[in-house]
Amino acid sequence: MDNKKIIVVGGTGFVGQGVLSALNNKNFELHSLSRHQFIPSDATDQVTYHAADLNKPGEWQDLLREADWVVDAVGILLPNPFKHINYQNSSVQPAQRLLDVLATTHQTKFLFVSANVTPFFLNAYLRAKLTVEHSAKALLNDRAYNVYPGIVYDKSRIYSYIPAIILVTLQRIPGLKFLQRYRPVSRKTFAIEVENILNGKESALLKRNIKIK
Template identity: 50%
Template sequence: MKITIVGGTGLVGQGILSELSKDKSLDLHSISRNGKRPNSITGITYHSFDLAHDTNWHYLLQTSDWVIDCIGILFPNKSKNQTYENSSIQPAKLIIDNIVDSDNKFLFISANSAPFFLNNYLQAKRTVENYASRKLGNRAISVYPGLVYSRFRKSNYYP
């Protein structure tokens, strides 16, 4: 089974890949802007693509059994020009539009609650869920993992 994680070098993507890599029968791929990192997991094929400007990633997604979307930001960052629209919603729409005519499954890592100051974050998640559902029907699956943390990222592990 071929699984491609878009956003595979981020906190959530790396966590999913770490667990999936225990099953050696899986063909695992990661797509991110930077490709492989120094702490990347062995056995994963890492790809470096800019979703908005490259098209080489299209075939990879279309030939995957599962596409898992882990792209997104928790907080906007004006200095990096990161908004929920350009860093969470638009990449998801590109992914969904690319696989709409395929027969694979789309797994979206969403959220079902957050503190009041993350209302725009939750709205971005709902926007992607609704778009995926409209375009992919029952091939779109959203999961709500709850609190996400890593012992390797001290800023979120200790609290």
């Protein structure tokens, strides 16, 4: 049986690297798509890295069409108006480019890294995620999957690690269980859950633990 071909878009980012690291040397054919060329420092890295501009036709489209799964780990947490970076051009539009290609296939599944819920000041971030979810469902139907983490944290990224550990501690306190909606998950655990999904297994992260209005 051939290895599953997995494309992680945004594979050089914090979340994408965590996913690829977990899948490395586990009978997957792994590819990463990102805007810039990437040279791994780990000699055991079995990922093929591709630099691609999703706004232009290219080999990346054929790569997607041949894949078993495309994992969309592209996105930003906060916009940067000085660099003209916003949720539309950094989250929604890249996803739409992927979906337009995947809509021409019949077998490739799409796993979108969405969000469980966000604090009020990140409402625009969540709206962008919901936009992609709805578009994926409309174009791919049952080939569209979403995964709903909260804060993905790791010791290597201290500004997410400290708030996440505080949340993990506080949500255990009676009266503060509502904080579970923010669903902190370690990058290692998140990657394991993604691997389970790619292998056809269940994952708690496939569902939100709170209803979004």
